[in-house]
Amino acid sequence: LCLVLCDIFIIPTLLRNYVEFDGKGNLLIVFGFQKATYPVSKIRRLRETSNPLASLAASFDRIELRIGYEELMIAVKDKEEFFAEIERRCPQVEIVRRASVSKSR
Structure with missing residues (x-):
């Protein structure tokens, strides 16, 4: 039962x-x-980061976004793109x- 409950939350991720x-x-x-x-x-x-903190990323090769005063981390397939x-x-x-x-305007 515990494994099924964990799967309910992990599989959608x-x-x-x-x-x-x-x-x-x-x-x-x-x-x-x-x-x-x-x-x-x-x-x-x-900002490129490999911060292991919990975030909206399933990889440790992450991008930290500063949006207004909020910070969050994401992972994308092609960072350059x-x-x-x-x-x-x-x-x-x-x-x-x-x-x-790399760039600052």
């Missing part, structure tokens, strides 16, 4: 785990039963790489 841009200028983050939408224009900073898309949609964003700052 594995099946529903994605980040996408909607047609309204928002970033949609879905992680299991959790779903959050943030305006791309409010993103202030992206994600960074490029964020840069295109929100030119004022600061992107901090592990080794160095």
Whole structure:
């Protein structure tokens, strides 16, 4: 019974785990039963991290997002593509790489 209850919470996390841009200028983050939408224009900073804290990420190769005064971590399949898309949609964003700052406008 305990394993079945754990599966009820773990399986949706594995099946529903994605980040996408909607047609309204928002970033949609879905992680299991959790779903959050943030305006791309409010993103202030992206930072590569491998922080093991609990977050909306199923990987330790994460991106920390600073949105307004809120911070959250996500994981995406292609970080370079994600960074490029964020840069295109929100030119004022600061992107901090592990080794160095790649862009700061």
